[in-house]
Amino acid sequence: MNQNLVEVLLVEDNRYDAELTIRELKKHNMANNLVHVKDGETALEFIFATGRFAGNRDAGCPPKIILLDIQMPKVNGIEVLQKIKSHEILKATPVIILTSSKEDPDIRKCYELGANSYIVKPVNFEGFAEAIKNLGFYWLLTNQPPVR
Amino acid sequence: MGNWFKTLSLRQRLPLLVGILLLSIMITFSWISYIGIKSAVMKTGEARLINLAGQLSSMYSQSAQTILTNTRTAGAQAPFIKYIQGDTTMGTQAREALKKLRSDTTWVVAELTGVDRRPVLRSENKSISSRLNFDSLLQVSALGDSAASVGKFHSHGDSVYYSIIAPIIEKKQLIGYLVRWRLQMTNPKSLEQISQLIGTNARLLFGNKDGSVWTDLRHPVLFRPLDTADLRGPFEYNKEGKNMIAAAQPITHTQWVVSVSFPKQIVLETANRFLKWVVLLGIVLIAIGLFAVWLMSRSITKPLNKLQLAASAVTGGDYSSLVEINRNDELGTLAAAFNSMVNQVRNAKEDLEQKVTDRTVQLEMANKELEAFSYSVSHDLRAPLRAIIGFTTMLREDYANQLDEEGNRITGVIKWNTEKMGHLIDDLLAFFRMSRQGIKKTTINSDEMVAGVINELTDGNITGNIEWIIHPLPKAEGDINILRQVWVNLISNAVKYSRKNERPRIEIGAFDNQGQTVFFIKDNGVGFDELYKNKLFNVFQRLHSDEEFEGTGIGLALVEKIISRHGGKVWAESVVDKGATFYFSLPGQKQLSADQ
Numbered sequence: 001m002n003q004n005l006v007e008v009l010l011v012e013d014n015r016y017d018a019e020l021t022i023r024e025l026k027k028h029n030m031a032n033n034l035v036h037v038k039d040g041e042t043a044l045e046f047i048f049a050t051g052r053f054a055g056n057r058d059a060g061c062p063p064k065i066i067l068l069d070i071q072m073p074k075v076n077g078i079e080v081l082q083k084i085k086s087h088e089i090l091k092a093t094p095v096i097i098l099t100s101s102k103e104d105p106d107i108r109k110c111y112e113l114g115a116n117s118y119i120v121k122p123v124n125f126e127g128f129a130e131a132i133k134n135l136g137f138y139w140l141l142t143n144q145p146p147v148r
Numbered sequence: 149m150g151n152w153f154k155t156l157s158l159r160q161r162l163p164l165l166v167g168i169l170l171l172s173i174m175i176t177f178s179w180i181s182y183i184g185i186k187s188a189v190m191k192t193g194e195a196r197l198i199n200l201a202g203q204l205s206s207m208y209s210q211s212a213q214t215i216l217t218n219t220r221t222a223g224a225q226a227p228f229i230k231y232i233q234g235d236t237t238m239g240t241q242a243r244e245a246l247k248k249l250r251s252d253t254t255w256v257v258a259e260l261t262g263v264d265r266r267p268v269l270r271s272e273n274k275s276i277s278s279r280l281n282f283d284s285l286l287q288v289s290a291l292g293d294s295a296a297s298v299g300k301f302h303s304h305g306d307s308v309y310y311s312i313i314a315p316i317i318e319k320k321q322l323i324g325y326l327v328r329w330r331l332q333m334t335n336p337k338s339l340e341q342i343s344q345l346i347g348t349n350a351r352l353l354f355g356n357k358d359g360s361v362w363t364d365l366r367h368p369v370l371f372r373p374l375d376t377a378d379l380r381g382p383f384e385y386n387k388e389g390k391n392m393i394a395a396a397q398p399i400t401h402t403q404w405v406v407s408v409s410f411p412k413q414i415v416l417e418t419a420n421r422f423l424k425w426v427v428l429l430g431i432v433l434i435a436i437g438l439f440a441v442w443l444m445s446r447s448i449t450k451p452l453n454k455l456q457l458a459a460s461a462v463t464g465g466d467y468s469s470l471v472e473i474n475r476n477d478e479l480g481t482l483a484a485a486f487n488s489m490v491n492q493v494r495n496a497k498e499d500l501e502q503k504v505t506d507r508t509v510q511l512e513m514a515n516k517e518l519e520a521f522s523y524s525v526s527h528d529l530r531a532p533l534r535a536i537i538g539f540t541t542m543l544r545e546d547y548a549n550q551l552d553e554e555g556n557r558i559t560g561v562i563k564w565n566t567e568k569m570g571h572l573i574d575d576l577l578a579f580f581r582m583s584r585q586g587i588k589k590t591t592i593n594s595d596e597m598v599a600g601v602i603n604e605l606t607d608g609n610i611t612g613n614i615e616w617i618i619h620p621l622p623k624a625e626g627d628i629n630i631l632r633q634v635w636v637n638l639i640s641n642a643v644k645y646s647r648k649n650e651r652p653r654i655e656i657g658a659f660d661n662q663g664q665t666v667f668f669i670k671d672n673g674v675g676f677d678e679l680y681k682n683k684l685f686n687v688f689q690r691l692h693s694d695e696e697f698e699g700t701g702i703g704l705a706l707v708e709k710i711i712s713r714h715g716g717k718v719w720a721e722s723v724v725d726k727g728a729t730f731y732f733s734l735p736g737q738k739q740l741s742a743d744q
Contacts (some may be wrong), residue, residue: 102526123530
């Protein structure tokens with residue numbers, strides 16, 4: 001897969017959630033160019049083409065959308081969001097926050113930092129599937145991304 | 149009076165009381181002593197009057213006796229006897245002797261009379277005797293046959309005369325009388341001596357015993373007649389508006405009475421002077437007393453004011469102002485006690501504030517921990533549940549043809565239970581969130597709220613098989629979001645538990661109970677056993693099995709929590725299989741809405 005043509009960057013430490021998400025996106029043919037990273041540190045390296053991804057890809061070609069979990073080891077979603085949204089070019093990339101709880105004290109903070117959407121992952125599978133499907137349809141197909 | 153007195157301050161009351169006390173004591177004492185002194189002075193004065201009158205009486209009695217003796221002796225001289233017996237040769241000698249008896253001008257007449265009192269020889273001051281008919285006066289004078297006597301006073305014009313009559317006896321035979329008339333005209337020098345004797349303010353009067361003529365020893369004066377009682381004790385009379393006290397004594401050897409009188413004023417002057425001094429002294433004493441009491445009450449009220457100011461300061465929250473009263477009396481003790489009280493209150497307050505601060509910090513920490521806990525509960529517990537459900541679903545979708553009926557049932561059970569756990573977590577979190585959430589009260593239109601909730605619960609299909617009886621509802625005071633949860637929980641319960649009835653009926657209404665509005669939701673569902681109604685509102689307590697009616701056992705606990713946080717109460721009544729009625733009361737709204 002050409003790492004410069006990534007459509008979806010999924011940042012999710014829970015591999016079962018990731019698997020369910022990917023499965024749902026695949027079901028609707030939206031996971032062809034999907035990269036899954038398991039923590040914030042890796043996500044930042046991927047986005048900014050540093051560390052393990054240095055030389056592998058062009059930082060000037062960000063993914064179409066970023067699905068970002070908040071609770072993650074090492075570097076959490078908030079920090080990742082902050083870095084993306086304070087970058088001159090990358091800040092145009094839509095970031096959809098995924099979280100397990102509507103109790104999350106960081107919802108407001110996420111919006112303030114420039115999150116484009118905030119989705120609570122429902123426990124019930126149908127709800128979860130529906131949410132992922134809608135999200136993919138909207139951000140990948142309906143939404144007009146910034147012109148590169 | 150009593151109320152008026154109570155309005156006075158302590159500083160005014162004390163001197164007023166002491167002033168009244170001192171004044172009454174002073175008035176009583178001075179009056180009693182004045183009365184005593186007055187009566188003593190009067191007694192002394194009266195005794196002095198009687199004494200004086202007695203002295204004067206005996207003095208004049210003596211001089212009267214002297215004059216009588218002289219007259220009798222004079223009457224016994226030979227020329228007089230011989231002349232009366234008819235020896236006219238004795239005429240010249242007798243006349244000379246008579247003339248000699250008129251030693252000064254006050255002796256106006258000296259004469260010899262026969263036994264019949266007709267004058268036989270007379271020596272007289274013609275200017276006076278011509279104006280007075282001494283002969284006729286002599287006729288009415290009482291005369292003893294043998295005793296010489298001083299006659300009554302007779303007034304003529306502004307002069308007073310009296311007679312001295314001595315019988316002339318020859319060989320034990322009364323042959324005639326020697327009669328002398330005298331003008332009562334004591335010379336000023338003698339008067340002055342008398343005045344010195346009896347006092348300048350004293351009034352000395354002589355008069356006849358029958359009170360017919362009175363004289364001040366020079367001229368006739370008007371004076372009251374006397375009776376025998378007046379001679380025994382002092383009496384009072386009025387002279388030119390002045391009260392006089394007087395004593396009178398008869399003068400022996402005469403027909404006279406001597407009377408001495410003083411103005412009562414002079415007698416009482418000592419007592420009055422005493423009273424004046426007592427009053428003056430009393431005023432001074434009262435003034436001193438009032439000043440002392442004023443000082444004393446000031447010394448009491450001043451520290452009291454200090455205490456009051458300090459107490460006000462303490463009330464206002466200023467604990468720094470201690471009272472400085474350096475005294476060893478009760479006020480000092482009070483101030484010390486007050487200061488130690490303020491110190492204790494301050495310490496207690498500081499302790500309390502410290503405790504409150506500590507507790508607040510602890511509480512905030514606990515709250516944060518709880519928040520963190522509920523966050524991780526909602527976050528970390530949900531993820532595995534999501535995985536279980538997700539992968540079970542994947543199993544059912546991807547391996548449907550490899551699972552038999554039992555396999556499908558088992559995956560269904562797994563999914564159902566996991567979803568239930570999700571509901572439990574959600575409800576539990578909602579319940580705990582309620583404990584921490586603040587309540588913002590507004591006025592809620594209960595009719596709209598109930599209609600909205602029913603609409604939501606029935607998916608807009610109110611005309612379904614449930615018979616809704618909704619009475620007009622009063623407005624309620626409460627948090628609109630939170631209170632809505634109460635209606636949602638209670639109405640959905642009513643729907644849930646009456647769904648097995650063929651003709652479910654739900655009635656919603658309100659009534660007033662002692663100023664509180666009570667809302668009720670009544671259904672004709674399965675109801676519950678009242679034996680367990682105390683468990684109804686506890687968390688996780690259910691009176692029906694999950695198979696009968698699904699539920700987490702948190703809904704009513706949440707209702708109870710919300711209503712109690714609004715200051716109301718929730719309770720329920722039921723008969724098994726007949727239905728249940730849930731009531732909740734809300735304080736704060738008194739009137740039912742206008743359309744009721």
